[in-house]
Amino acid sequence: MSKILARRGRWSAYKLVLMQAAVAGGASIVFFALWGVQYGLSALAGAAIAVLPNFVFATLAFSHTGASSSVKVVKDFYWGEAVKLLLTIAMFSLVFINWKVGFMPLFVCYTLALIVHWTAPLFFKQS
Numbered sequence: 718m719s720k721i722l723a724r725r726g727r728w729s730a731y732k733l734v735l736m737q738a739a740v741a742g743g744a745s746i747v748f749f750a751l752w753g754v755q756y757g758l759s760a761l762a763g764a765a766i767a768v769l770p771n772f773v774f775a776t777l778a779f780s781h782t783g784a785s786s787s788v789k790v791v792k793d794f795y796w797g798e799a800v801k802l803l804l805t806i807a808m809f810s811l812v813f814i815n816w817k818v819g820f821m822p823l824f825v826c827y828t829l830a831l832i833v834h835w836t837a838p839l840f841f842k843q844s
Contacts, residue, residue, distance in 0.1 A: 730775035760822035767830030
C-alpha cells in the first residue's frame with residue numbers, strides 16, 4: 718500500500734511539473750518567434766531553471782510514504798527541498814556566467830513557470 722501511495726503522489730507531482738514545463742516551453746516559443754534566438758534561449762533557460770529542480774524535488778520527496786516510514790518522508794522532503802534550492806542557485810550561476818542572456822525573458826519565463834506551479838493544484842483533481 719505504501720508503494721502505491723508513493724507512486725500516486727509522485728505521479729501527481731510529475732503531472733504538475735509536466736504542466737509547468739508545457740507552459741514555460743510555450744512561452745519560450747513565443748519569445749523565440751517574436752524576439753529571436755537570444756530571447757528564446759534565455760526564456761528556455763528560465764524555464765529549465767524552474768522545471769528541472771522541481772522535477773528533482775518531486776522524485777526525491779515522493780520516494781517514501783506511509784506512517785511506518787514517516788521519518789524517511791520528512792527527511793526526503795527536507796533533502797529534496799535542499800537539493801532543489803542548491804540546483805536552482807547552481808543553474809542561475811551557470812547561465813549568468815556562461816551565456817549572454819536577456820534578463821527579461823529569463824525572469825519572465827522563470828516566474829511564469831513558478832506561478833503555474835503554485836496555481837496548478839487549483840485545477841487538478843486528486844485522483
